[in-house]
Amino acid sequence: MAETLAIRNLHARIAEREILKGVNLTLRKGEVHALMGPNGAGKSTLAYVLMGHPAYEVTEGEVIFKGQNILDLAPEERAHLGLFLAFQYPVAVPGVTLANFLRAAINAKRKAQNPDDPGISLIDFQRLLLDKMRLLGLNPEFAGRYLNDGFSGGEKKRAEVLQMALLEPEFAILDETDSGLDIDALRIVAQGINALRGSERGFLIITHYKRILDYIRSDVVHVLVDGRIVESGGPELADRLEAEGYRRWLEPVA
Amino acid sequence: MPSDVDLLKDIEEYRYGWRTPERYVYKAPKGLSEEVVRKISELKGEPEWMLEYRLRALRHFLQRPMPNWGPDLSDLNFDEIVYYVKPTEREGRSWDEIPPEIKETFERLGIPEAEQKFLAGVGAQYESEMVYHRVKEELERLGVIFKSIEDGLRDHPDLFRQYFGTVVPIEDNKFAALNAAVWSGGSFVYIPPGVKVTQPLQAYFRLNAANIGQFERTLIIVDEGAEAHYVEGCTAPMYSTDSLHTGVIEIIVKRGARFRYTTIQNWSTNVYNLVTQRALVYEGATMAWVDANIGSKVTMKYPSCYLLEPSAHCEILSMAFAKSGQTLDNGGKAIHLAPNTSSKIISKSISKGTGRASYRGLIKVARGATGVRANVVCDALLINEHSRSDTYPYMEVEEADVSIGHEASVSKVGEEQLFYLRSRGLSEEEATTMIVAGFIEPVVKELPMEYAIELNRLIQIEMEGSVG
Numbered sequence: 120m121a122e123t124l125a126i127r128n129l130h131a132r133i134a135e136r137e138i139l140k141g142v143n144l145t146l147r148k149g150e151v152h153a154l155m156g157p158n159g160a161g162k163s164t165l166a167y168v169l170m171g172h173p174a175y176e177v178t179e180g181e182v183i184f185k186g187q188n189i190l191d192l193a194p195e196e197r198a199h200l201g202l203f204l205a206f207q208y209p210v211a212v213p214g215v216t217l218a219n220f221l222r223a224a225i226n227a228k229r230k231a232q233n234p235d236d237p238g239i240s241l242i243d244f245q246r247l248l249l250d251k252m253r254l255l256g257l258n259p260e261f262a263g264r265y266l267n268d269g270f271s272g273g274e275k276k277r278a279e280v281l282q283m284a285l286l287e288p289e290f291a292i293l294d295e296t297d298s299g300l301d302i303d304a305l306r307i308v309a310q311g312i313n314a315l316r317g318s319e320r321g322f323l324i325i326t327h328y329k330r331i332l333d334y335i336r337s338d339v340v341h342v343l344v345d346g347r348i349v350e351s352g353g354p355e356l357a358d359r360l361e362a363e364g365y366r367r368w369l370e371p372v373a
Numbered sequence: 374m375p376s377d378v379d380l381l382k383d384i385e386e387y388r389y390g391w392r393t394p395e396r397y398v399y400k401a402p403k404g405l406s407e408e409v410v411r412k413i414s415e416l417k418g419e420p421e422w423m424l425e426y427r428l429r430a431l432r433h434f435l436q437r438p439m440p441n442w443g444p445d446l447s448d449l450n451f452d453e454i455v456y457y458v459k460p461t462e463r464e465g466r467s468w469d470e471i472p473p474e475i476k477e478t479f480e481r482l483g484i485p486e487a488e489q490k491f492l493a494g495v496g497a498q499y500e501s502e503m504v505y506h507r508v509k510e511e512l513e514r515l516g517v518i519f520k521s522i523e524d525g526l527r528d529h530p531d532l533f534r535q536y537f538g539t540v541v542p543i544e545d546n547k548f549a550a551l552n553a554a555v556w557s558g559g560s561f562v563y564i565p566p567g568v569k570v571t572q573p574l575q576a577y578f579r580l581n582a583a584n585i586g587q588f589e590r591t592l593i594i595v596d597e598g599a600e601a602h603y604v605e606g607c608t609a610p611m612y613s614t615d616s617l618h619t620g621v622i623e624i625i626v627k628r629g630a631r632f633r634y635t636t637i638q639n640w641s642t643n644v645y646n647l648v649t650q651r652a653l654v655y656e657g658a659t660m661a662w663v664d665a666n667i668g669s670k671v672t673m674k675y676p677s678c679y680l681l682e683p684s685a686h687c688e689i690l691s692m693a694f695a696k697s698g699q700t701l702d703n704g705g706k707a708i709h710l711a712p713n714t715s716s717k718i719i720s721k722s723i724s725k726g727t728g729r730a731s732y733r734g735l736i737k738v739a740r741g742a743t744g745v746r747a748n749v750v751c752d753a754l755l756i757n758e759h760s761r762s763d764t765y766p767y768m769e770v771e772e773a774d775v776s777i778g779h780e781a782s783v784s785k786v787g788e789e790q791l792f793y794l795r796s797r798g799l800s801e802e803e804a805t806t807m808i809v810a811g812f813i814e815p816v817v818k819e820l821p822m823e824y825a826i827e828l829n830r831l832i833q834i835e836m837e838g839s840v841g
Contacts, residue, residue, distance in 0.1 A: 170792075171792075171795075171796075172792050173788060174788065193795065193800075194796045195796075195798050195799060195800050197796075198798035199798055203796075206793065206796075209793065210790050210792075210793040212790055212793075212807065212808060212811050213811055213812070213814075214810065214812055214813070214814030214815065215807055215808075215810065215811035215814070220794075220797075220807070224797040224798050224799060227798040227799050227800070227803065228798045231798065265814075266811075282797065286798070
C-alpha cells in the first residue's frame with residue numbers, strides 16, 4: 120500500500136481567529152491531489168500549518184506521516200522527513216545566492232539523515248543544479264542571483280519548482296504555484312512538476328483556477344470552504360467548479 | 374630565540390625598572406606624562422623634530438576635552454593605561470594566559486597552532502616570515518617601500534617628514550593627539566609613480582605580534598598613477614590585555630592613483646578602539662576604504678576621504694557586528710572640496726543581543742565644488758528583540774549644483790524569512806546566520822577571498838546560541 124500523509128480533524132487559528140475547522144484529507148504517494156476553494160477558505164493556512172508556520176496555532180487534530188504526528192516537529196524537521204512547500208509568495212533573502220542556498224538546504228537534509236554525511240561535493244552539486252535548471256528553462260546565471268531578490272513573479276515560481284526538484288520531497292504542497300504566470304511560464308512550471316511525478320512522491324496542488332489542472336492531471340480534487348473539505352471527487356469536479364463556482368457552499372442553506 | 378634563562382633574566386631586569394632599549398624589556402609606568410613621551414622618543418632613537426612633535430601633541434591632548442558626542446567613554450581612565458611597552462615584554466606572554474574562549478575560536482577557525490600563538494602575542498616571530506621575504510624581494514624590485522613606521526622614519530627621513538602629520542594633524546581630535554604623542558608600531562608604505570602592486574600588502578606578514586601596537590601609526594603614500602591594496606588586521610580575535618587602541622592612519626593618493634585600505638577589526642571585547650583613518654585624494658584618483666568591525670568593547674571609527682582635486686573618487690564600505698556589551702560606532706566621511714568629485718558610502722550594521730552598531734557619517738560639499746555626486750546607503754539589521762541601531766547621517770552642503778542620495782533601512786531578522794529557510798531544512802540558527810551573511814555580502818565580497826571565507830566562518834561562530 121502506498122505511503123500516506125493523513126490530515127485528521129485539523130483545527131488551526133491565527134490571532135484568535137479559527138481558520139481551519141476540522142480538515143480531513145489523506146494524500147497518497149503516486150497521486151496528485153488538487154485543493155480548490157474560494158478566497159479565504161483556508162487553503163494557504165492549510166499549507167502553512169502542514170509546514171509548521173509559527174504564526175498559526177493548531178488547536179486540535181493531527182497530521183500523520185511516517186508513523187508520527189508531524190505537528191510536533193519544527194519546520195526543518197518536517198523538511199528532513201520529506202515534506203516540501205512551494206510558497207505562494209516566496210521570500211527574498213538578499214545577499215544569498217540561489218546556488219549557495221540550495222547547496223546548504225541539500226546538505227542540511229543529508230546531515231539530518233546521516234550526521235556523518237560530508238555533504239554534496241561542489242562538482243556533483245553543480246551538475247545536479249544545471250541539470251534541473253535546464254529542465255525548467257532557467258539560464259545558468261540565474262543560480263548566481265540572490266534568492267528571490269528582484270525575481271519576477273514567474274522567476275519566483277520557477278525557483279520554487281527548482282528547489283523542489285533538487286530537494287526531492289516525498290510530499291509536495293504547491294500553494295498557488297500557477298498564480299501570476301503567463302501561459303508559457305505555466306506550461307514550463309507544469310512540465311517541471313510533471314517530471315517529478317512518480318510512485319515515490321505525492322502532491323497537493325492548491326489553486327484557484329482549473330487552468331493548471333489542464334497541464335497536470337490530478338487524481339483527486341478536494342473543495343475547501345470555510346475551513347472544511349466539503350466535497351472530494353475525480354478530475355471532473357474541477358470542471359464543475361469552473362462552471363458553477365463555489366456559490367453552492369457559500370450560500371446559507373435554507 | 375632567547376633561552377629560558379635569558380627570559381628569566383629579562384623578567385628579573387624588568388623588576389628593577391628602566392633599562393636601555395636594545396637588549397632589555399621596558400614598560401612605562403601607568404599614566405601619561407612628559408617624561409613618558411620623552412622616554413618613548415629616546416628609546417626609539419628619534420630625531421629632535423619628532424620629540425618636539427610628540428610633546429606638542431601631548432600638550433594638546435591634555436587640554437583637549439573629551440568628545441561630547443558618540444559612545445560612552447566615561448569608563449576610560451587615561452591614568453590606568455600603560456602607554457609604551459618595549460616589544461620583548463609582550464613576546465614573553467605565556468600561552469596559558471590567553472583566555473580559553475579565544476583559544477577555542479582559533480581552533481574553530483582552523484588556524485594552525487604556530488599562527489595561533491603569533492596572533493595571541495605569544496610566539497616571537499611567526500613562520501610567515503619566509504613568505505614575507507619573497508614578497509619583499511618582489512616589492513623592492515618595484516621600488517615599493519613597505520616597512521615598519523619606525524624604520525620608515527629612520528631610513529627615509531625626508532619623505533617621512535614631508536608627509537607625516539599632514540593628513541591627520543595633532544589638533545584633529547583628542548585621540549589623534551594622543552596617538553601623535555605616544556605612537557608606536559604601524560606601517561610606512563610608498564608606492565612609486567605608475568607602479569601597480571597586484572598582491573595585497575598585508576600588515577599581517579610584516580608584523581610580529583609585538584608590532585601590533587596599541588598606538589599604531591601608519592603612513593602610506595601612493596604616488597601618481599600607482600595602484601595598491603593594503604590589508605590590516607585579521608579575522609582571528611586579537612587578544613590584548615591593553616584596554617585602549619588608538620590608531621592613526623594617514624594616506625595620500627596622488628593624481629590618477631588607486632588605493633584600497635582594508636581593515637578587519639576583531640579586538641577582544643575589553644578594548645576601546647578609537648581610530649582616525651583619513652585619505653587625501655588628488656585629481657582623478659580613487660580611494661576605497663573597506664572596514665569590517667567585529668570586536669572591541671567600543672569602537673569609534675569613521676574612515677574619511679578629503680577629495681581635494683577634480684574628479685577624485687571615494688568609496689567607503691563599512692560593516693559592524695555588535696554583540697551584547699559592544700558599542701560599534703562606525704561610518705565614514707566624504708569631504709568634497711573640488712568639482713566633479715564623487716563618493717559612495719555603504720554601511721551595514723548588525724546588532725545582536727544588547728549590542729549596538731550604529732552608522733555615523735558626514736557628506737560635506739564645499740562652496741565651488743560643483744557637479745558633486747554623493748550617495749549614502751546605510752542598512753541596519755537587528756537580530757533580537759532588544760538589539761539597537763542608530764543612524765546619524767550628517768550633511769553639510771554649500772553648493773547647489775550637486776546630486777546627493779541617502780537611503781537608510783532598519784530591518785529585523787524576519788519571521789517570514791526564517792520560516793522560508795527553515796521549510797527548506799535549515800535550522801533556525803543556520804537560517805539566521807544565512808540571513809546575516811547575506812546582509813553583509815556587499816562588504817564581504819570586496820575582501821580578499823581568504824579573509825572573506827574566514828569572516829563568514831567567524832560570523833557563523835558568533836551566531837551560535839543566538840536563537841531559541
